[in-house]
Amino acid sequence: MDLGHNSIMSFSYEGKRILVTGAGGFIGGWLTKDLLRMGASSIVAVDIKEMENWYQISDGIENRVLDLRSSESCKSVLKNVDLVFNLAADMGGMGFIENNKALCMLSVLINSNLLFYGLEQGVERYFFASSACVYNQQLQKSSGHTGLREDDAYPADPEDGYGWEKLFSERMCRHFLEDFGVETRVARFHNVYGPHGTYDGGREKAPAAICRKIAIAKMNNLKEIEIWGDGSQIRSYMFIDDCIRGIHEITRGEYSRPINLGSSESVSVNELVNIVSTIAGVSLSKKYDLNAPKGVNGRNSDNTLIRDLFDWEPQMTLREGLELTYEWIYEELSK
16 A cells, blocks of 8 residues: 555664663553564563553563653663653543643653663664643643644643643654754554553543543443543544554654644543443432533544545544443453
8 A cells, every 4th residue: 555655654664673762651551562563573662660560561672760850771771672662641530630740841861861862872763652741731721722733833832841841842842853864753642542541640641541530430330420621622532553653654764853643533521421431330310529620621633644644544533442441441440
């Protein structure tokens, strides 16, 4: 299939030494497993968490616990590395982001160190995981927004803290490409969900939080679910398999500017609750906490660019993805 000149797979993983940062997290864990499935033979997986707290651990690779905000840690882990997937960040759902702006901003040290010492070590290609939180907040005041295009990040007015860190790091990637020739690739993630993700503790995002609340309600025969905000907030949600597939397309392709990686299907929080309730076979009344963090009113992805360049669209329907996610969370809670 001809995907167009910008999507030619000119970069191969074969024979490359690959670094995955944030490998103990949700997306990083799945990415590492998929790289092994694709035949990558030399992988370094790094996370700041102690290994017993990693979401998934892959055998047959080099797993390391390091704080990559440290320049010395970055220097040590980049030796002989050809390709970097940088997914490391201090982040979580809206409750965490709104209450930990300084911690979120400190993640800029990770990207800066990896780029600086990656250039020194001769890294061939560098993938950076950005976020839809970079987009101008003024465009997200309405729950009826039709989709955010890549150009909508400017003029800059991103989510305070986390969004500013991601936007600054995107610019770092751009200028390391322009000034030093480091082949950087940037994907703006839109709400990734699926099994083996965070579902409690304050860092979880809406799909996992709702699955957890409804699973607990079913287990305890409860009749009510608490929702942050009034439930009209619009988002789009991308299943982890589609996210990993998109990461590979963007990393190996020839397009170097930031690009959306998400679903263009907009769904309200109320609708999300209704879908998961149907999956669980329960009927719950909604109790709204209007003082809880709820983020912007409307945000979803305009997929025109990624569809044109890579013929990429999510393959997993929201209902199918939520069924798999709810089942996994229910089983985890049952333990």
